[in-house]
Amino acid sequence: MTEIKSLLFDELQTKLQALDEPVYRASQIMDWVYKKQAGGFEKMSDLPRTLRTQLAQNFSMGKLDVVRVFGSRDTTRKFLFRLGDGNLIESVLIPASPALYGQKSDRQTACVSTQVGCAYGCKFCASGLDGFSRNLRANEIVDQIIAIERASGEKIDNIVFMGMGEPLANFGNVMRAIRILNAPWGLGIGARHITVSTSGLAPQIKKLADEPLQIRLAISLHGATDEVRNQIMPINRRYNLETLLSACDYYVERKKQRLTFEYILIASVNDTDEQAHLLARHAHRFSAKVNLIPYNTVQGLPWLRPSQNCQEKFLSILRTHGIPATLRREKGGDIDAACGQLRLQTKRMQGRHPERRAPESPVALPSK
Ligand code: SAH
Numbered sequence: 001m002t003e004i005k006s007l008l009f010d011e012l013q014t015k016l017q018a019l020d021e022p023v024y025r026a027s028q029i030m031d032w033v034y035k036k037q038a039g040g041f042e043k044m045s046d047l048p049r050t051l052r053t054q055l056a057q058n059f060s061m062g063k064l065d066v067v068r069v070f071g072s073r074d075t076t077r078k079f080l081f082r083l084g085d086g087n088l089i090e091s092v093l094i095p096a097s098p099a100l101y102g103q104k105s106d107r108q109t110a111c112v113s114t115q116v117g118c119a120y121g122c123k124f125c126a127s128g129l130d131g132f133s134r135n136l137r138a139n140e141i142v143d144q145i146i147a148i149e150r151a152s153g154e155k156i157d158n159i160v161f162m163g164m165g166e167p168l169a170n171f172g173n174v175m176r177a178i179r180i181l182n183a184p185w186g187l188g189i190g191a192r193h194i195t196v197s198t199s200g201l202a203p204q205i206k207k208l209a210d211e212p213l214q215i216r217l218a219i220s221l222h223g224a225t226d227e228v229r230n231q232i233m234p235i236n237r238r239y240n241l242e243t244l245l246s247a248c249d250y251y252v253e254r255k256k257q258r259l260t261f262e263y264i265l266i267a268s269v270n271d272t273d274e275q276a277h278l279l280a281r282h283a284h285r286f287s288a289k290v291n292l293i294p295y296n297t298v299q300g301l302p303w304l305r306p307s308q309n310c311q312e313k314f315l316s317i318l319r320t321h322g323i324p325a326t327l328r329r330e331k332g333g334d335i336d337a338a339c340g341q342l343r344l345q346t347k348r349m350q351g352r353h354p355e356r357r358a359p360e361s362p363v364a365l366p367s368k
Pocket residue numbers: 124125126161162163164165166167197198199219220262264293294295296297298338339
């Protein structure tokens with residue numbers, strides 16, 4: 001059966017034609033799915049009963065089960081979802097400015113997953129620890145946003161593909177989901193408010209550059225030399241730094257767009273002055289922005305975040321070179337919001353590593 005939330009508008013029209021239904025029904029159906037977010041075909045009350053029955057016979061409309069929700073002091077919330085086949089994935093809701101005094105924050109960002117696990121095995125990352133299970137389908141990506149909106153009562157207007165998995169390794173499904181998220185008949189989120197993050201799949205970066213949508217691209221650099229990247233990111237042995245950077249050249253040339261370099265600061269690995277100077281050189285080459293992220297420790301992994309002083313020094317070197325750089329005060333650090341960590345804990349709690357306990361208990365779902 002075709003999953004309705006994997007279909008583009010013209011594909012639904014074609015399917016309706018094949019069922020001898022008028023094509024204008026497509027707008028009504030998409031409206032129910034994305035604007036009114038009806039959970040089932042029977043709820044589409046302005047469609048003839050016979051059509052609703054036919055839709056139910058020909059299409060499925062999945063939804064994600066919320067397994068747990070963690071809230072944190074700065075109102076970042078993390079969701080653990082169960083997919084139809086039992087696999088677990090996670091997504092995070094990050095308000096732009098903390099709603100400290102009860103007022104609404106101005107922008108709601110969803111950080112979504114694209115795969116169950118990850119095959120790229122970066123040494124510092126929880127997502128890769130359990131290996132790779134499978135790609136998410138387009139509807140499973142779209143459903144993360146719908147489920148977060150439903151559970152939080154917030155409208156998402158910014159999306160980052162920085163959850164579990166490597167988005168560019170699931171290119172087709174991710175692009176399809178982005179079209180649905182962006183479309184006026186879909187969730188209507190502006191392309192400039194959608195950011196894809198990659199650990200450095202050079203050929204796919206070029207492929208992305210040839211796509212017409214003006215979405216944003218973030219590169220997880222985490223090292224300014226092959227030596228450092230090789231130590232923590234196995235992908236660098238396939239596409240070394242210069243191969244990655246020339247793919248970025250191509251991207252910037254085609255898109256006329258600014259890149260962002262993500263750079264996790266890990267103590268004694270990539271936090272030296274020399275790395276900061278070299279990183280500034282790379283950023284300068286693309287007029288890129290740099291986001292410094294203090295490393296979030298992962299249970300069972302040896303890496304640590306550098307001292308505050310060391311973080312500030314790294315930032316100041318970038319600034320001396322005139323690079324626009326920010327040092328992220330980790331949002332959600334207290335709920336293990338970094339990539340793959342909540343799922344890992346839950347799996348451990350489910351008996352794979354029964355000696356380890358999750359450090360926090362879930363909070364109740366906020367009512368709408
Ligand atoms: N696979 C893609 C997107 C998902 S990871 C990529 O690697 O870019 C999203 C970001 O979270 C990446 O920059 C990744 O390096 C970072 N990340 C992973 N584990 C982390 C941790 N423990 N602390 C801080 N950031 C982490």
